[in-house]
Amino acid sequence: MSERPAAAFSRNEMMIVAAARELAGQRVCFVGVGLPNIAVNLAKRTVSPDLELVYEAGVFGAEPARLPLSIGDPTIVTGAIAVTSMFELFGYYLQRGLIDVGFLGAAQIDRYGNINTTVIGDYVHPKTRLPGSGGACEIAINARQVFVIMRQSARSFVDTIDFRTSPGNLGGAENAARIRREQGWLGSGPSVVVTDLGIYHFDESGEMRLDSLHPGATLDEVRATMGWEPRVAEELRTTPDPTAQELHLIREELDPEGMYTK
């Protein structure tokens, strides 16, 4: 066990721990690179030991011997249950509806959980050219639930995203549910957003609602880092501190160099 006191933790560590805890009871998780990767691997070591890790590179049931540095790291292949072509991974696993939780990050997100990872500014002459969809667009449509993990800032939590790469609750829950039903999407869209300040779920109207504030974070900070007036749960909770075990796993096993958690 780490000898540092449990209370001394960074906001990034809190974010990862909160995201990992949200995975309790989930079965099959599509892992993204970076923060989701650490959160999922932490969940597998704590709240969800039976979690099957799926990587879009074509791996099902990975048991990485080290924290994978990319979603195609050879450590996710050796000892996995199955390695498939990407055609099969995206077709037979994701589009087929076998993924319970897909993780997404975002450059911009709106109140309905619609996500932009394509461009900032105009599409043809962008101010910033971002990575694009990768598998995000299909995860948003086909994963049974979508978890978002990202740091909060006024630049990223915006009233209107510049480009919709991955659909969330579209213009609201009713509309989104109708479209998902009509189009035969298997996914039910975004279900949780975990940031460095708190945990959001989506209310009946399909809008993000702050349900839990991380220790030390304030509502003012939340408001200062969002492009809209956030809905707040009537009984706003405080996220429990990371446990000593959670911090130990992050610091000693999952991110010993502190690449993501400092």
Next chain:
Amino acid sequence: MSERPAAAFSRNEMMIVAAARELAGQRVCFVGVGLPNIAVNLAKRTVSPDLELVYEAGVFGAEPARLPLSIGDPTIVTGAIAVTSMFELFGYYLQRGLIDVGFLGAAQIDRYGNINTTVIGDYVHPKTRLPGSGGACEIAINARQVFVIMRQSARSFVDTIDFRTSPGNLGGAENAARIRREQGWLGSGPSVVVTDLGIYHFDESGEMRLDSLHPGATLDEVRATMGWEPRVAEELRTTPDPTAQELHLIREELDPEGMYTK
């Protein structure tokens, strides 16, 4: 070497030898069960040693250690170049246009090489229920050339087939070429029909033309076993007798029990 004199051969043996010789210079051949199987394996041992055998069961580059008894015999797998799913075999090999020659048999064939392997009589209440398409319909459309090998009879060489399972030259060459071009088919349709009586190719109009009579067969026999008046080449040839080597291979290696060649 067999001690039987080369001249003593059956019509089935002549048919197989003639079909094998037509494969000279071909590269990739889709093998069917039965007669095509023996003909192709004979060609590989004589005129076309580089022939790559493809089996619809999912095998490319088979080197069967014995004559396969079905198109899914384990002997076609052991020692093959590649084994694939049938999705890939039909999609990436056949529909992609990588098959030079596909072999078809027929219950009924018409003068344009259109083939029926589905029913004799009415579709819903057939007199005889035949096997159906299997892969024949896609071979007819996608193989670069189609070879037909079958015994001739008035029941099978008919004026009008009861059901078109596999398209040949449709209603004639011009029409067939236009449709194949317009639809982007990669195959050019039937190119040769080898029977127990002779060898047919297709003329400019897309009709079967008798180009070679097997030794001992007569034009009268040909006419008596066809539902239409056959076109005959101006210079009708006689198929050269099977060589001693060809007969030896058939009798000692490929069909020692004479299942197909007696």
Next chain:
Amino acid sequence: MTSKVASMRDAVAELVRDGDTVAIEGFTHLISFAAGHEIIRQRRRDLTLARMTPDLVYDQMVAGGVARKLVFSWLGNPGVGGLNAIRRVTEGPDASLELEEYSHFGMVARYTAGAMNLPFFPLRSYFETDLPRANPLIRPIESPYGDGKVYAVPPLRPDVTVIHAQRADAAGNTQVWGLLGCQKEAAFAADRVIVVVEELVDEAVIRADPNRTIVPGIIVDAVVVEPFGAHPSYVQGAYDRDNRFYRDWDPISRDPELTTRWLDEWVHGVSGRAEYLAKLGAERAASLRPAAPAPSGSVDYGAYR
């Protein structure tokens, strides 16, 4: 990890229901006759039987009275002749078995659409044939790029898919070598999956060669350990096809009475596969073993720590 290992009797009792669409897949290789016989033995009724090549297993099941309908692409006793029990109920004015007919690629494409949750799958077959008239579910579709049309087939989503494999672990992670047919697609397309294996192996055997896995346990409902369960079809590396059986079935199946007697003796008259094998005899089984091993060799995945 929960074990999904079950007896064939329990697996069929729990997972195969009257009226289901059942696909026992395996193209000439790995055909689960053991499951087919158990379904007959438990007297399931009104099944829609889907399979590219119905083969002897469906001829026996049709004779056994379990089927209402057949979805297929090639109907025959490979290398021998026709399927006589099926012909009896599909020929002439009294034909009673419903047929839904495709080509091989059409059936593969149907399973693939099912496995991918697509509303259809496009292919270049069927043009200028009578098949779309015989089966109105084969439909033309225009390319959205203005370059002509192709045909579409609808997804096939079996209620139950049964596959036979060389090995699986207790969670249902399944590996196959040799012919793969369309088993992967048929399994992913299905609502419930039964895997029958020659050998139950430790999870570590599966994890040592993840590229060999065709079906993950996550979609598997039951793992049945039934060595020689594919007889008279074959299992690559384990046993050969029993051609004598295929030939013998022809005269038996031509005679309805002989057929019934055969079913009474070899299906209803035995409690399961073990008894069937004992009846078949060790000598017959031994005669089907390959002449010699043909090892694949090992590759190195490397330990990355």
Next chain:
Amino acid sequence: MTSKVASMRDAVAELVRDGDTVAIEGFTHLISFAAGHEIIRQRRRDLTLARMTPDLVYDQMVAGGVARKLVFSWLGNPGVGGLNAIRRVTEGPDASLELEEYSHFGMVARYTAGAMNLPFFPLRSYFETDLPRANPLIRPIESPYGDGKVYAVPPLRPDVTVIHAQRADAAGNTQVWGLLGCQKEAAFAADRVIVVVEELVDEAVIRADPNRTIVPGIIVDAVVVEPFGAHPSYVQGAYDRDNRFYRDWDPISRDPELTTRWLDEWVHGVSGRAEYLAKLGAERAASLRPAAPAPSGSVDYGAYR
């Protein structure tokens, strides 16, 4: 059997032409940097570069001036950040590199349509997103079964596909284990195929395990033997990803002058991969070897005579 073994120089000189659509595929695994560098070295121009994840290899090729257009689904330096040379020619009013953009599944589906000679491939992505507006080649298509619409992508048919593999024989029969990405589909979709391998093996090695073959020699035009030819990406079982290289590329690629100097030194300044590796040093290469072997184990195909 004719040998297709060629040097990288000859393979690129003969098979890659100005104006071609070139796909160097391999998802994080088996990326042929050796081929990318040779294309830069031979100063090909006006190429359309297709790849799911352009990665460092296309950042370097764009910096080397070979590209007119990029067809892709994710643009980044995985785990590190952006692709700076590509960003310089795609951001702001003077953006000069043409982009054609899909999602991962869209790119895979495009290669698959190419490999299957289909006019389109249907998928459930893109609904309610801005992607079909950004790329009008992503088009809606109605299901012919009256159950709604999906989106279609057009086939991608590269003039040349380059893949890196663990092993092939001289005829180009190629085997891969570990991540398979979309290499099979990209190869079958292409007009010409270059296979680069860690190891040239005897045909008997391939034939001992036919299920491991991803590409048959019949579609391969050249086999280039180039051990460590995928560095700084990795080859399962042979070497690890060189993460230091990926991190180092970030500051280099941010500065146009440093980028040019790097290309001069590491691409134009060496005659080929052997010299590149000598320059990199045996120690660096050795540090990337896996910690220990992880053997797959062998399976038995059985000899059937």
